[in-house]
Amino acid sequence: MWASKTYFFMDSSRLLSALSLVVLVALSSVGTSSAAVVVTNRSVDGLVMEMPGPKPMPISRAKAMLRTMPDKWRGVPYRFGGTSRRGIDCSAFVQQVMQDVFDVSVPRNTSGQSGAGERVSKGQLQPGDLILFSSRYSSSGRHVGIYVGDNEFLHISSTRNRVVIANLDSYGNSPGLRFSQARRIVKLDADEPSFELPAETNPLAIPMIATKTMQRVVLAGSIAF
Structure with a gap:
């Protein structure tokens, strides 16, 4: 005896409206690190989506952006007390990069x-953390950089x-300096792969990619035509 199955029907115009909403929200998150999402709670005939506000930048994006800094600052010399591209010191450089990359x-x-x-x-470091060094003869801060991942800092x-990217251990063991501490200013988002919704929830067989921006997608049931 065949098991009975319940189907929910949706006309094509409503289905396209629902799919358009999903695609619009997914695209709104691409290439942004902290842009607010306009839709917070939205329902389109059985499709319910709950959207968060601004989301943290993914770790991979932070790492990639920080690693472009030596090229972007090419030709800028070190100058104690300097705060511009005519010459800048370590703390002013950190201040500028944190503002440019993370908007903090x-x-x-x-x-x-x-x-x-x-x-x-030191074992919990993530890209964007401040790396501080002190003199081997004093506990006061003497140098600062930004961790970029893979045991390297900018x-x-x-x-x-x-401007360079250096090995953290090698620099921290240099004469006169030692690693002092790390400070976390920004909280990043762990990288999570996107995934496709199961085929049975997608009657048009059009791949629908769910990103972390779409925290929850609830379908009222299977849709049949």
Whole structure:
């Protein structure tokens, strides 16, 4: 004996409206790190979507953006006390990059930056964390950079007179300097692969890609034509 099955019907115009809403919201999240989503709760004939507000930047995007900085700052020299492209010091460089990449403000000097955000251990580092170094002969802050991942950090070097990406362990063991602490200013979003909804929920067999922006998609049931 065949098991009975309940079907929900939706005319083509309503279905296209629902699919258009899904595609519109998915596209609105592409290439943005913190743009607010307009739709918060929306229902189209059985399709219910709950949308968050601004979302954190994905870790992979933060890493990629930070790694472009040496090229973007090519030709800019180190200058103690400098705050422009004519010459800039380590803390001013960090302040500028954090503003440009993450749209957040941090204090101007290493003393202020050493107390910003929250302290994280060296084993918990993620791109965007501030890396602070101190003198081997003093506990005061002396140099600062930004972690980019893979045990490397971004900074402007006074000895090389340019913006570089350096190995964290090698730099932290250099004469006169030692790793002091790391501070987390921004919280990033763990990278999650997108996925396709099962075919049985998609009667038109059109791949619908669900991103993290779409936190929950609830279908009232199977749709039959």
